[in-house]
Amino acid sequence: MMTIFTTIQELQQALDKERENGASIGLVPTMGALHAGHLSLVSECIQKYDRCVVSVFVNPTQFNNAKDLETYPRTPENDFKLLEEAGCHYVFYPSVEELYPTPDTRQFDLGFVAETMEGAFRPGHFNGVAQVVSKLFMIVKPHGAFFGEKDFQQIAVIKKMVQLLSLPVEIHSCPIVRESNGLALSSRNQRLSPEEKEVAPTIYKTLKESTLWKSTLTPKQVIDKVVDTLSHTPHLKPEYYTIVDSSSLKPITQWSDSPLPIGCIACYCGEVRLIDNIKY
Ligand code: AMP
Numbered sequence: 001m002m003t004i005f006t007t008i009q010e011l012q013q014a015l016d017k018e019r020e021n022g023a024s025i026g027l028v029p030t031m032g033a034l035h036a037g038h039l040s041l042v043s044e045c046i047q048k049y050d051r052c053v054v055s056v057f058v059n060p061t062q063f064n065n066a067k068d069l070e071t072y073p074r075t076p077e078n079d080f081k082l083l084e085e086a087g088c089h090y091v092f093y094p095s096v097e098e099l100y101p102t103p104d105t106r107q108f109d110l111g112f113v114a115e116t117m118e119g120a121f122r123p124g125h126f127n128g129v130a131q132v133v134s135k136l137f138m139i140v141k142p143h144g145a146f147f148g149e150k151d152f153q154q155i156a157v158i159k160k161m162v163q164l165l166s167l168p169v170e171i172h173s174c175p176i177v178r179e180s181n182g183l184a185l186s187s188r189n190q191r192l193s194p195e196e197k198e199v200a201p202t203i204y205k206t207l208k209e210s211t212l213w214k215s216t217l218t219p220k221q222v223i224d225k226v227v228d229t230l231s232h233t234p235h236l237k238p239e240y241y242t243i244v245d246s247s248s249l250k251p252i253t254q255w256s257d258s259p260l261p262i263g264c265i266a267c268y269c270g271e272v273r274l275i276d277n278i279k280y
Pocket residue numbers: 029030031032037038040041146147148149150151174175176177178184185186187
């Protein structure tokens with residue numbers, strides 16, 4: 001049986017009981033409009049912890065674009081159904097007032113990992129992510145929490161936030177779940193038109209192809225070729241493509257600069273901003 005809570009107090013009562021009984025607790029933070037990517041985190045959580053809590057909350061403080069917040073898909077009833085089928089134990093579905101009874105004015109000093117890439121193009125985004133995830137960690141007090149590598153930079157930011165606040169939460173990262181055509185699953189994919197849906201897989205197709213160019217081209221040449229290819233595809237408009245070290249997120253100039261280079265992209269498909277990444 002899955003229980004849905006909308007208040008902090010009721011959720012905490014249930015979780016206090018679980019902890020008294022010795023249960024370990026895992027948390028999967030989401031913004032809802034759930035798909036198989038989210039459900040892969042839920043199934044990892046259930047494997048590793050006795051109880052799985054999933055939060056469904058479209059966090060206003062991490063949106064730097066009012067239209068993006070307004071148009072973000074919301075499908076709570078379907079989410080609850082999927083979560084029940086997946087074996088989730090508790091859903092936390094708070095209102096904005098419940099989570100932010102007063103405005104959150106906290107500014108996190110997250111350093112370089114929050115300033116580069118998404119941080120540069122979405123000012124304030126990661127501070128908002130740190131605000132909501134730190135609140136969720138303080139409310140749920142999970143032993144571990146699960147995040148997807150689709151938001152690769154977000155994982156580095158969360159780890160930094162956990163260090164900064166000395167929170168006793170283990171951070172687990174899970175691989176990207178894709179459509180059979182390679183497109184990374186995203187709640188925002190629901191907003192793509194039929195024509196946009198057809199070209200969106202070109203993003204991953206190009207990233208994947210670019211791993212073959214590593215033997216003959218420098219990182220900068222690979223970046224330029226990826227951006228050029230995508231720019232010439234109808235509906236697609238790359239915002240940035242960068243190849244960085246996967247730990248420091250510092251850009252590399254030679255392949256030997258990093259033991260594990262990763263290419264991170266943000267690309268508009270029509271009006272919809274998609275992100276993806278690939279390991280080299
Ligand atoms: P969101 O609801 O978009 O905030 O995502 C909630 C969590 O699910 C984040 O940790 C995401 O990284 C993760 N996630 C979203 N899409 C995918 C995907 N295609 N594969 C794996 N994890 C994902």
